[in-house]
Amino acid sequence: MSRIINVGAAQMGPIAPNESRASAVNRMMDLLRQAKSRGCDLVVFPEMALTTFFPRYYEEDIAKMDPFFEREMPGPETQPLFDAAAEADIAFYLGYCELTPDGHRFNTSILVDRGKIVGKYRKVHLPGHAEYDSRRPWQHLEKRYFEPGDLGWPVWRCKNGIMGMAICNDRRWPETFRVMSLKGVELVMLGYNTPDRNTSATEPNHLRMFHNHLVMQAGAYQNSCYVVGTAKAGVEDGCMLIGGSCIAQPSGEIVALASTLEDELITAPCDLDLAKMGKETVFNYAKHRRIEHYGIISSQTGVEIPEGI
Numbered sequence: 001m002s003r004i005i006n007v008g009a010a011q012m013g014p015i016a017p018n019e020s021r022a023s024a025v026n027r028m029m030d031l032l033r034q035a036k037s038r039g040c041d042l043v044v045f046p047e048m049a050l051t052t053f054f055p056r057y058y059e060e061d062i063a064k065m066d067p068f069f070e071r072e073m074p075g076p077e078t079q080p081l082f083d084a085a086a087e088a089d090i091a092f093y094l095g096y097c098e099l100t101p102d103g104h105r106f107n108t109s110i111l112v113d114r115g116k117i118v119g120k121y122r123k124v125h126l127p128g129h130a131e132y133d134s135r136r137p138w139q140h141l142e143k144r145y146f147e148p149g150d151l152g153w154p155v156w157r158c159k160n161g162i163m164g165m166a167i168c169n170d171r172r173w174p175e176t177f178r179v180m181s182l183k184g185v186e187l188v189m190l191g192y193n194t195p196d197r198n199t200s201a202t203e204p205n206h207l208r209m210f211h212n213h214l215v216m217q218a219g220a221y222q223n224s225c226y227v228v229g230t231a232k233a234g235v236e237d238g239c240m241l242i243g244g245s246c247i248a249q250p251s252g253e254i255v256a257l258a259s260t261l262e263d264e265l266i267t268a269p270c271d272l273d274l275a276k277m278g279k280e281t282v283f284n285y286a287k288h289r290r291i292e293h294y295g296i297i298s299s300q301t302g303v304e305i306p307e308g309i
């Protein structure tokens with residue numbers, strides 16, 4: 001039986017700080033309609049797809065940011081997206097900010113199929129800082145507003161494949177992909193909001209896009225899986241976010257690439273059986289991994305230069 005699924009990366013242009021959930025959801029429903037007309041089975045929306053990327057703003061009292069969080073999912077404003085996707089028989093990944101009933105805040109994504117949440121992921125690698133930094137033109141306060149995810153990287157069976165999720169900065173860390181690929185992942189979905197310049201150090205701006213693709217293509221190749229990366233792009237309240245949404249196949253090659261900084265759907269037929277070749281040959285983990293040498297990867301966080309070298 002063929003395991004070709006049509007996948008869409010539904011890039012979104014900027015979301016203004018005062019843009020309503022209803023407006024963002026309408027934009028996503030329009031992208032879903034396009035996805036239906038192009039035969040998609042699965043659509044990946046960006047990180048924080050319902051609101052502006054608010055960690056660029058400092059608030060002393062973090063509860064003042066609660067309007068950017070969802071207390072229920074789906075809620076009244078997101079239910080129409082769930083309904084439209086169920087009607088179209090399209091599964092989707094959605095990034096949003098989660099406020100739990102007991103007061104925990106996470107940068108979260110969900111996988112929804114047939115109107116039901118089949119998977120939830122909470123961002124593990126939170127970038128940025130926790131306190132106001134006067135040297136930056138804008139802040140990146142994810143460490144202030146969110147707790148690190150507490151769910152690890154589960155994988156789920158969906159659309160005949162094994163699927164996993166990650167969020168933005170996670171793509172820069174090989175551990176993200178490797179944990180999921182040790183569970184057989186065949187397709188990793190990932191939404192991002194990436195400013196076009198590094199505000200913590202001096203670095204040529206073009207490297208932002210280079211690194212964006214470098215890490216997703218490497219993740220796809222080294223773990224023999226598809227990677228679907230979807231941006232929120234364009235100028236949000238004066239802060240430029242890169243686009244470059246793409247679908248990378250298990251060879252590491254990009255097979256679909258966005259060309260705008262606006263709402264734009266890119267699609268590719270993804271043959272999940274293509275993931276088999278790498279998993280059975282070069283990256284046959286059972287045959288080739290040498291875990292006796294990998295211990296410090298999970299027992300040591302920072303660099304410790306060995307004594308006497």
Ligand code: CDT
Binds near residue numbers: 047127169172192195
């Ligand atoms: N949202 C998010 O995680 N953004 C970061 C900004 C750069 S920090 C290295 C990212 O990884 O794209």
